[in-house]
Ligand SMILES: CC/C=C\C/C=C\C/C=C\C/C=C/C(=O)SCCNC(=O)CCNC(=O)[C@H](O)C(C)(C)COP(=O)(O)OP(=O)(O)OC[C@H]1O[C@@H](n2cnc3c(N)ncnc32)[C@H](O)[C@@H]1OP(=O)(O)O
């Protein structure tokens with residue numbers, strides 16, 4: 132049953148919704164982690180709808196950058212009062228959702244304080260510092276950005292220095308070169324007045340590596356930059372244009388403090404882990420939003436005939452359109468599920484770390500790096516497919532895609548370039564490979580058992596077992612991913628070792644294997660995503676929901692296997708006939724999903740505000756609203772543009788006069 136049917140909606144959508152074979156609320160509860168969460172989302176969305184002061188005065192697409200910033204600041208100034216009424220502020224998902232409704236994809240203009248600056252203070256300060264800065268940070272008496280990236284350096288080699296002065300007992304923060312300027316920190320340009328500056332710590336001429344420092348960059352009252360601080364906005368970007376990403380130059384600035392060594396030398400990186408954990412479900416949500424817009428639009432757009440004489444069909448009936456869109460839906464769901472799992476894992480490990488237990492830190496780091504890299508890349512490609520699936524209207528800001536996709540671009544870069552992060556996964560895999568090749572053979576115990584990589588130590592079947600069974604066997608597909616991941620991991624490891632035996636240094640050998648290393652990392656993460664999706668679906672009771680989820684799972688698994696076919700077939704593990712079964716499973720899944728497609732996207736329960744798209748409107752009244760949208764364009768305030776006669780009008784007039792001569 133589809134709960135979104137309303138009698139005045141577009142008739143094609145009513146028809147689509149009436150065909151649902153499952154309960155959309157049950158699906159929504161599965162996606163958002165239970166019925167109560169679904170209910171809370173609806174209550175929060177209603178709160179947002181009822182409070183007009185939180186709405187945009189005109190569509191964001193029609194605003195200049197300054198207007199966007201002012202609009203975001205205006206909302207931020209009243210946001211704190213509202214959020215306490217709308218949400219349980221201790222529930223991060225409720226807070227995130229309310230933020231999304233109010234600010235949409237451009238984000239809260241103090242988001243870096245919430246997701247990076249302040250968490251760094253919470254997780255990386257001692258008791259005394261917490262007493263001084265926790266409550267005031269919570270109250271937003273100050274706003275802290277996270278200033279790590281520099282104009283031209285990598286993080287191990289950061290150039291910003293924090294030198295301890297024994298006499299004054301102060302740290303002196305300095306940007307010694309132009310390349311050491313902090314560049315990119317969010318909300319640093321104008322909004323925030325404190326920066327958590329990552330700088331190389333020097334004590335008694337000894338460097339202790341990058342450490343975070345709490346630096347007041349603007350006067351708390353006047354908001355003017357403090358002496359020694361040069362700060363500003365880095366200019367317009369592809370997206371996130373309500374975020375004033377900034378530059379910062381420190382000229383011998385003196386924040387005071389003492390040095391307390393952390394429990395692990397990578398604790399300083401824990402703020403990045405938290406954000407990486409947030410990014411994967413966000414990528415899932417973005418992709419599901421794009422798929423919702425494109426699938427609804429494809430259900431109301433009629434173009435061409437399949438059976439001559441039968442009339443124009445909904446473009447969603449074309450197999451090509453389904454093949455373009457449904458895998459995005461399945462991937463979006465896979466990212467949401469894996470993201471939720473690892474977010475919980477991340478919070479548990481961060482709690483352990485606070486108690487001095489860092490045993491799971493490396494496992495967590497690797498999985499977060501890999502998921503962030505795969506999900507952001509596939510979401511970017513997938514959103515582009517969604518845009519293209521909407522034809523010309525997909526290119527209009529009215530579709531929502533220009534804002535969504537241009538913001539999405541940052542996903543592959545923020546919190547570490549994707550390839551750099553895949554190489555971190557590969558580092559971790561090479562340690563497991565070493566255990567497989569040497570340590571276990573010589574009687575040593577492998578590292579602590581862990582569901583994420585145990586398969587690397589198991590003997591999987593040597594032949595692919597995918598067959599043409601009517602009910603697909605997911606275990607056979609999962610084993611194919613495991614086989615590929617293990618093979619690529621060991622191949623990369625053996626190549627590395629051979630190169631080293633031939634005299635290459637570790638670093639040079641690493642570089643010469645880095646494409647293969649990234650392939651191994653991708654295969655490992657694909658395996659994790661597939662396993663998580665299977666595990667989650669296996670926990671579902673209730674046949675109608677289970678059936679539609681299995682259709683999506685079937686599409687996900689076989690689509691991903693097809694993407695890996697070169698690696699699976701090159702050594703004869705998978706045969707040509709099996710590739711044929713894989714494709715058959717994909718096409719079958721597309722046809723099974725087709726009648727439920729609109730109801731599946733309805734199940735996400737996205738409001739029109741979240742979609743921000745005329746094409747994806749819940750009621751399907753696209754064409755009349757496209758006209759309204761165009762008429763609202765600021766250009767159409769004038770019948771004749773104020774500067775028309777100055778240029779084009781004059782040009783035409785002069786041409787007419789000439790031709791009269
Ligand atoms: C569409 C919307 C998308 C998103 C919007 C949402 C929010 C985002 C908006 C804006 C916020 C953005 C903020 C930022 O970007 S903040 C800056 C983030 N910067 C980075 O992420 C830099 C990436 N680089 C790194 O993290 C490190 O350079 C890297 C981990 C790649 C390498 O570390 P290092 O330089 O130390 O070198 P290695 O020798 O390779 O590593 C040494 C060792 O340490 C281990 N390691 C590294 N990091 C961690 C960690 N976090 N936890 C645990 N362990 C870690 C690494 O595995 C090595 O271990 P070993 O192999 O045992 O030696």
Ligand SMILES: Cc1cc2nc3c(=O)[nH]c(=O)nc-3n(C[C@H](O)[C@H](O)[C@H](O)COP(=O)(O)OP(=O)(O)OC[C@H]3O[C@@H](n4cnc5c(N)ncnc54)[C@H](O)[C@@H]3O)c2cc1C
Pocket residue numbers: 243277278279280284285314315316317371376541544545546547548549550551554
């Ligand atoms: C919208 C946005 C918001 C941001 N917000 C913040 C913020 O709040 N705070 C902050 O500190 N930073 C922030 N950043 C910076 C961001 O974290 C970095 O841009 C990101 O980590 C990538 O680093 P980089 O720009 O130095 O790229 P590079 O690391 O220079 O990457 C450029 C290319 O070089 C390749 N490369 C680099 N190193 C290696 C290697 N070791 N092996 C192989 N290939 C390599 C990469 O794969 C990539 O292709 C933000 C960036 C953006 C775009």
